[in-house]
Amino acid sequence: MTARLREAANQDRFAAETERFRRELLAHCYRMVGSAHDAEDLVQETYLRAWRSYAGFEGRASIRSWLYKIATNVCLTALGPRRIRVLPSGLTGPDDGPDRPPGHVPPGEVAWLEPLPDRWTAPAADDPAAAVVARESLRLALIASLQHLPARQRAILVLREVLAFSAVETAEILGTTTAAVKSGLQRARARLHELEPEPEELLEPTDQRARALLDGYIAAFERSDAGLMAQVLRMDATLEATPFREWQAGRQKCIRMLDTYVLGAPGDWKMMATAANGQPAAVAYHRDADGAFRANGIVVLAPTATGVSHVIAFHDDPALVEMFGFPDVLA
Numbered sequence: 001m002t003a004r005l006r007e008a009a010n011q012d013r014f015a016a017e018t019e020r021f022r023r024e025l026l027a028h029c030y031r032m033v034g035s036a037h038d039a040e041d042l043v044q045e046t047y048l049r050a051w052r053s054y055a056g057f058e059g060r061a062s063i064r065s066w067l068y069k070i071a072t073n074v075c076l077t078a079l080g081p082r083r084i085r086v087l088p089s090g091l092t093g094p095d096d097g098p099d100r101p102p103g104h105v106p107p108g109e110v111a112w113l114e115p116l117p118d119r120w121t122a123p124a125a126d127d128p129a130a131a132v133v134a135r136e137s138l139r140l141a142l143i144a145s146l147q148h149l150p151a152r153q154r155a156i157l158v159l160r161e162v163l164a165f166s167a168v169e170t171a172e173i174l175g176t177t178t179a180a181v182k183s184g185l186q187r188a189r190a191r192l193h194e195l196e197p198e199p200e201e202l203l204e205p206t207d208q209r210a211r212a213l214l215d216g217y218i219a220a221f222e223r224s225d226a227g228l229m230a231q232v233l234r235m236d237a238t239l240e241a242t243p244f245r246e247w248q249a250g251r252q253k254c255i256r257m258l259d260t261y262v263l264g265a266p267g268d269w270k271m272m273a274t275a276a277n278g279q280p281a282a283v284a285y286h287r288d289a290d291g292a293f294r295a296n297g298i299v300v301l302a303p304t305a306t307g308v309s310h311v312i313a314f315h316d317d318p319a320l321v322e323m324f325g326f327p328d329v330l331a
Contacts, residue, residue, distance in 0.1 A: 011051075014054050017063050018047065022043065023120070023121050024121070025068070025071050026040065026043050026120055027039075027134060028071055028163070029043055029071060029074075029075055030116050030121075031137065031162065032079065032146075032154060034084070034113045035113070035114045036115065036116045037114065037319075037323070039116075042071070043071070045074050046067065046071040046074050049070050050066075050067060061172070065165070068159070068163070068165070069172070072155050072173055072174065073173075075151075076155060079151045084148065085113040085114070086111070086144070087113050087242070087312060088240040088241070088242065088245055088247040089144075090147075090148065091110070091245060094238070094253075095247060099257070099260065101260075102241070102246045102261065104243050105243045105244065105245050107243075110243070113143065113144055113242075114320065115140065115281065115298050115300050116277050117324045118276060118277070119275075119325070121134060121138065134278065135205070135279075136278065138277045139277050139279060139302075140277045140279065140300055141196060141199070141200070143277065145196045146192075148191070149188050152174065153188040153191070155173075155174060156170060156174070156185050157185060157188040157189070157192065159174075160185050161189075200302060200304060201304065202279065202303060203303040203305065205278060205279065211273075213232055213280070213301060214273055214301060214303070215273075217271075217282065217301060217308065217311075218271040218273065218282055220232060220263075221269045221271055222266070222267070222269055222271060223266050224263040224264060224265055224269075226258065226259040229254075229255055229259075230251060230255055232308050233251045233254060233255070233311075234251065234306055234308060235250070237308055237309055238254070238309070238311070239254040239310075239313075240312055241312070241314070241315050242314050242315060242317075268286060269284060269287070270284075271285070271299070272326065274326075276298060276300045276324070279300050279303070280300075280303055281300045283297075283326045284297050284298070284299055285330050293329065294328065295321035295328045295329070296315060296317075296318070297315040297316060297318075297320055298313070298317075298324060299311060299312070299314070300313075
């Protein structure tokens with residue numbers, strides 16, 4: 001009985017010391033692997049490994065850095081045999097051929113990036129600085145770029161630039177030298193600059209202009225109104241959607257593709273506002289032949305002061321809708 005009580009006391013102490021880091025560890029694993037589903041599994045594995053070795057944890061490092069060491073190495077092990085997750089723009093340039101319907105990429109041929117629900121990783125309401133850092137470091141354009149870095153460079157960049165671990169702490173987490181960390185960080189920064197030379201200035205999700213753009217996008221879809229869509233998108237807007245290889249650059253091409261192949265008739269779509277990756281987003285439902293509105297996917301917008309610059313839609317994935325806390329079929 002004494003052993004059981006001791007075990008229960010250890011579990012309570014472990015939970016008290018580690019649970020407060022779960023949300024930020026989930027964000028960390030997501031930055032590493034680009035998949036919300038995989039990140040959730042990797043955090044579970046992190047806590048399982050941490051519990052197994054908790055009895056031997058002697059406080060030589062902070063509990064936070066100890067957990068990050070476990071989580072980072074869990075991610076690196078998982079990334080070894082996997083293909084990187086990408087968006088259509090990571091596969092090829094924008095579609096410049098004649099108008100044609102977008103074609104599905106065969107299942108399993110490409111590992112697609114996934115959006116992350118804001119509610120999974122939102123910091124405490126009384127920590128606005130942490131909230132800003134979390135939003136900026138989870139934006140889809142950055143997550144997509146991170147996936148193109150070698151896994152260890154990705155880890156170094158995230159640990160140093162996002163999480164503000166020192167070079168010494170990062171070397172300890174990765175089991176390497178500070179010189180290797182500094183070299184890896186330089187290479188990661190250079191590669192990230194090639195991929196995203198000038199990160200966009202996005203509106204904060206709480207900005208009324210951002211919500212107005214989201215409302216306009218939703219209304220354009222629900223009304224099948226290409227003219228309203230033109231008021232939402234910037235002239236240089238881009239539009240991409242999984243699981244399609246082709247993507248569009250320029251408002252005119254975006255609207256022509258949507259109007260010809262996607263919008264359909266008024267009432268074919270219903271959308272509800274949500275938030276993903278620190279950006280305004282919408283859950284999309286499409287009406288089937290029986291008139292039921294079935295979950296279709298998630299659309300994430302990049303709102304700027306002059307309109308939406310980038311639309312990324314994750315289509316044909318009802319599981320994503322469920323992950324965001326919405327039903328498979330609207331009542």
